[in-house]
Amino acid sequence: MALGVERYGSRGDTIAFVACLVVALVTLSLPEALRAPIAAALRRSVLLPAVSIESRVAASRAERQAILALRAERDSFALAASQVPGLVTENAELRALLRVRRRLGTGFVTAEVLHQSGLTDGLTLLLSAGRRAGVTPLAPVVSPTGLVGMVTTVDPRTSVVMAWSHPDFRASAMTAGGKVFGIVAALRGERAGEVMEFRGVPYRDTLPAGTLLVTSGLGGVFPRGIPLGTIEGMLSEAEGWERTYLVRPAAHPAQVTHVLVLKPVAAGDSLGAAFRVPTAADSAAAAALPADTI
Amino acid sequence: MRLGPPRLRLVAVLLVLLGAQLALRPWMATSPFAPDFVLVALLFFAMRSRPGAGAVAGFVVGLLSDAVAPTAFGAGAFALTIIGYVAGWLKAVVFADNLLVTVVFVFAASWLRDLLELAASGALRAGAIGGELLVLWPASALGTAAAAAIALLLFRGLLRSAPAS
Numbered sequence: 001m002a003l004g005v006e007r008y009g010s011r012g013d014t015i016a017f018v019a020c021l022v023v024a025l026v027t028l029s030l031p032e033a034l035r036a037p038i039a040a041a042l043r044r045s046v047l048l049p050a051v052s053i054e055s056r057v058a059a060s061r062a063e064r065q066a067i068l069a070l071r072a073e074r075d076s077f078a079l080a081a082s083q084v085p086g087l088v089t090e091n092a093e094l095r096a097l098l099r100v101r102r103r104l105g106t107g108f109v110t111a112e113v114l115h116q117s118g119l120t121d122g123l124t125l126l127l128s129a130g131r132r133a134g135v136t137p138l139a140p141v142v143s144p145t146g147l148v149g150m151v152t153t154v155d156p157r158t159s160v161v162m163a164w165s166h167p168d169f170r171a172s173a174m175t176a177g178g179k180v181f182g183i184v185a186a187l188r189g190e191r192a193g194e195v196m197e198f199r200g201v202p203y204r205d206t207l208p209a210g211t212l213l214v215t216s217g218l219g220g221v222f223p224r225g226i227p228l229g230t231i232e233g234m235l236s237e238a239e240g241w242e243r244t245y246l247v248r249p250a251a252h253p254a255q256v257t258h259v260l261v262l263k264p265v266a267a268g269d270s271l272g273a274a275f276r277v278p279t280a281a282d283s284a285a286a287a288a289l290p291a292d293t294i
Numbered sequence: 295m296r297l298g299p300p301r302l303r304l305v306a307v308l309l310v311l312l313g314a315q316l317a318l319r320p321w322m323a324t325s326p327f328a329p330d331f332v333l334v335a336l337l338f339f340a341m342r343s344r345p346g347a348g349a350v351a352g353f354v355v356g357l358l359s360d361a362v363a364p365t366a367f368g369a370g371a372f373a374l375t376i377i378g379y380v381a382g383w384l385k386a387v388v389f390a391d392n393l394l395v396t397v398v399f400v401f402a403a404s405w406l407r408d409l410l411e412l413a414a415s416g417a418l419r420a421g422a423i424g425g426e427l428l429v430l431w432p433a434s435a436l437g438t439a440a441a442a443a444i445a446l447l448l449f450r451g452l453l454r455s456a457p458a459s
Contacts, residue, residue, distance in 0.1 A: 013382070023371070024356065035367040040361075043362065051362070
């Protein structure tokens, strides 16, 4: 086919067209026994590279789809596995709660914390138990590790808890042995919501780090012996008057999922045994032991 | 910028389209819009060639595609011979480099190819077209026309004033 300048078909073009058309129609009318070998010969010769490339591309496409399916399965497993630590933590918390329940015996209501997505979650908590379950205002709310807060509002099916991290929260506290008394409140400022402060400690008393603080039972709201936290260090001191200590809380409101709401207790009741708080006698015995045996 | 002799440039574009047919088309095999790059290549060649050359090219391409799917061996050759010949005539009436003309012609050629192939294979008599004629073929023809438009935009510099052979 030489290069030409004509824009319209010549007789040669017509002959070529008719010839091709006739050959195509002849090919079409060939019996199957003849057509199949011709097609096979073309596939094995001229089309071999093309067929080979196409089959490789098709294979790689199938592999890619298999990889995508595997990746989707892996992602599903990863998602399922990511929930395991949360379940383990929740399981451990529930087991601990069961142990406290057993030791408390009666006089409490179990409730689930309905965490909210708002910024104030952790300052006030919504519980799944309300008046119908026996929850009353000012009832102490505890987790297996210690005091969470107290009930402020009670609805028929839910109740609102002011957590210890709330700026208005106060609790009368003492050291586990009952030697030093003061007031526990949430620390304000940079670490607000994370730690507490133990105020009003007489200047003559010094508390080493690690000292356990529990509710004192004074004031009639919280029974004696609920763990509040442990002393981390001294925060400030008013010369010759009082000291304020930093306290690491026993329970973090933002992390608890299940709580016990205590029913009103009689004055003088102590929950120290339920939380395994060492008594004054224990403290004295520990103090009497040589330092290297503790 | 002159890239080489006009015929070589055309051959280069045809090879790219052939490569696309082998490498890209299998990835779109399940889509009704899967383009037929070989048909685009044939039409690009035929629209820049004499009608006889277009007919011969159509016959060869059709025969080879019949060999890959030999249900009605010769039907594709028959259909593409006509398409190639008509495309060769087209340059007498329109400009082959015109995007709109190319897209419309490729769409029509794709649809006509399917119709002719089915008619030649005898399936048209069986009345098995119906929805295919109105739904599947236009979808495939649209994909092929879109591929032709993209190729023309990409290779316009190479295809411009390609020679008649």
